[in-house]
Amino acid sequence: MRLVAENLSGERGGEPVFEDIDFSVEEGESLVVTGPNGSGKSTLLRVIAGFLPAAGGSVRIAEGGEAFPSIASACHYLGHQNAMKTALTVGENLAFWRRFSGGGRFEIAAALDAVGLGGIGHLPFGYLSTGQRRRAAIAKLLVSHRPVWLLDEPTAGLDKSSEDRFADLMKAHCTGGGIVVAATHLPLGLARAKTLDMGARN
Ligand SMILES: Nc1ncnc2c1ncn2[C@@H]1O[C@H](COP(=O)(O)OP(=O)(O)OP(=O)(O)O)[C@@H](O)[C@H]1O
Numbered sequence: 001m002r003l004v005a006e007n008l009s010g011e012r013g014g015e016p017v018f019e020d021i022d023f024s025v026e027e028g029e030s031l032v033v034t035g036p037n038g039s040g041k042s043t044l045l046r047v048i049a050g051f052l053p054a055a056g057g058s059v060r061i062a063e064g065g066e067a068f069p070s071i072a073s074a075c076h077y078l079g080h081q082n083a084m085k086t087a088l089t090v091g092e093n094l095a096f097w098r099r100f101s102g103g104g105r106f107e108i109a110a111a112l113d114a115v116g117l118g119g120i121g122h123l124p125f126g127y128l129s130t131g132q133r134r135r136a137a138i139a140k141l142l143v144s145h146r147p148v149w150l151l152d153e154p155t156a157g158l159d160k161s162s163e164d165r166f167a168d169l170m171k172a173h174c175t176g177g178g179i180v181v182a183a184t185h186l187p188l189g190l191a192r193a194k195t196l197d198m199g200a201r202n
Contacts, residue, residue, distance in 0.1 A: 001026070001027050001061060001062070001063050001064045001065070001068060001074070001147060001148075001179070002024050002025065002026050002027075002061070002062045002063055003023075003024070003025045003031075003048070003059070003060075003061060003062075003071075003074075003148055003179055003181065004023070004024045004025075004059065004060055004061075004062050005021055005022060005023050005024075005048070005057065005058070005059040006022055006057050006058050006059075007020045007021075007022065007056060007057030007058075008020070008021040008022070008044075008047065008054055008056070008057040008058065008059050009021070009054060009055040009056035009057055010040065010043045010044060010047045010052065010054060010055055011055040012043055012052075016055065017040040017043045017044075018040045018043065018044060018198060019056070020056075020057065021044070021057070021196070023194065023196060025179050025181065025194065026179070027147070027177040027178070027179060028174050028175065028177055028178075028179075028192055029174065029179060029192040029193070029194060030170065030174055030179070030180040030181070030182065030192065030193045030194070031179075031180070031181045031182070031193075031194045031195070031196055032182055032184060032193055032194070032195045032196070033045070033181065033182065033183040033184075033195075033196045033198060034183075034185070034195060034196070034197050034198065034199070035197055035198030035199035035200075036199050039198035039199045040198045041152070041183035041198055042079070042080075042152050042183065044183075044196075044198065045077070045079070045150050045151075045152045045181065045183060046079075047059065048071065048075070048150055048181065049071065049075060049077040049150050050071055050072060051077075059071065061073075061074050061148070068147060071148075074146060074147055074148045075146055075148040075149075075150050076101060076140070076141055076144050076146035076148070076149055076150065077150040077152075078137060078138070078140070078141060078149070078150070078151050078152065078154055079152045080152060080153065080156070082125075082133050082134065082136070082137035083137065083140070084125045084133070084136060084137060084140075085125060086124065086125050086126030087124060087125075087126065088124065088125060089121060089122055089123060089124055089125065090112070090117070090120060090121045090122075090123055090124075090125050090128070090136050090139075091108055091112075091121035091122060093125055093136070093140075094108045094111065094112075094121070094136070094139055094140060094143050095108060097140045097143060097144055098143040098144065100144075101140075101143075101144030101145055101146050102144065102145035102146075103143070103145055104141075104142055104143045104144045104145045104146070105142065105176070106139075106142040106143050107143070108121060108139075108143055109121065110142075111139040111142035111143045112136075112139055114139070114142055114165075114169060115135040115136070115138050115139045115142075115162075115165065115166075115169075116135060116161075116162065116165060117132060117135055117136060117139065120132075130157045131157050131158055131159060131162060133157075134154075134155075134156065134157045134158055134162075135158070135162055138154065138166055138169070141169075141173075142169070147177065147178045147179060148178070148179045148180075148181070149170070149173060149178065149179070149180045149181070149182070150181050150182075151180065151181070151182040151183070151184065152182075152183050153183055153184060154166065154182060154184060155184060170182070174192070
């Protein structure tokens with residue numbers, strides 16, 4: 001499987017934000033998107049996810065087979081919002097995402113352990129601290145059967161040890177044949193990381 005962008009352009013409010021971006025990210029690889037505030041990192045991720053239409057060019061999944069014929073079936077997007085219901089428990093939220101995205105490699109309890117939240121699945125999501133909310137949102141990735149992770153500043157609000165743990169989870173995802181596209185300043189420590197500097201393009 002590959003995530004392929006060709007001559008991809010994006011705009012906001014009718015103004016161009018980026019133009020003619022090309023990349024190809026294969027199984028096991030990651031693409032780290034960097035650049036200063038306002039350079040278009042979030043816009044790019046939202047165009048890849050299909051939340052914003054491309055102003056030009058295309059982005060698609062190639063060789064995804066029957067299981068992953070499209071971006072919508074292959075990708076899990078984690079943006080600035082955590083996309084969890086505050087009134088439901090952490091476990092109920094994760095159960096929803098597991099059903100919605102197909103069961104991933106991790107059961108819910110194992111995913112919570114992996115992000116350092118073991119034993120709090122019964123708490124309403126709204127009771128969690130900012131960093132705990134982010135970690136629970138990261139657990140969504142683990143319970144979902146989605147090989148392509150689209151991550152917009154995923155470590156915002158995380159402490160150093162949580163950042164390190166998340167870097168290990170991203171590394172394991174790639175080692176297992178997944179793909180990560182992340183707007184992040186966190187060095188992923190991946191052997192097969194590509195970079196895209198949005199600042200250098202403007
Ligand atoms: N809804 C919108 N309407 C008009 N312009 C917008 C809209 N959203 C973003 N923009 C503009 O698009 C440009 C790119 O914004 P974007 O959020 O993609 O940047 P970013 O690199 O992710 O920034 P940051 O690092 O601050 O999150 C900015 O100039 C921003 O002001």
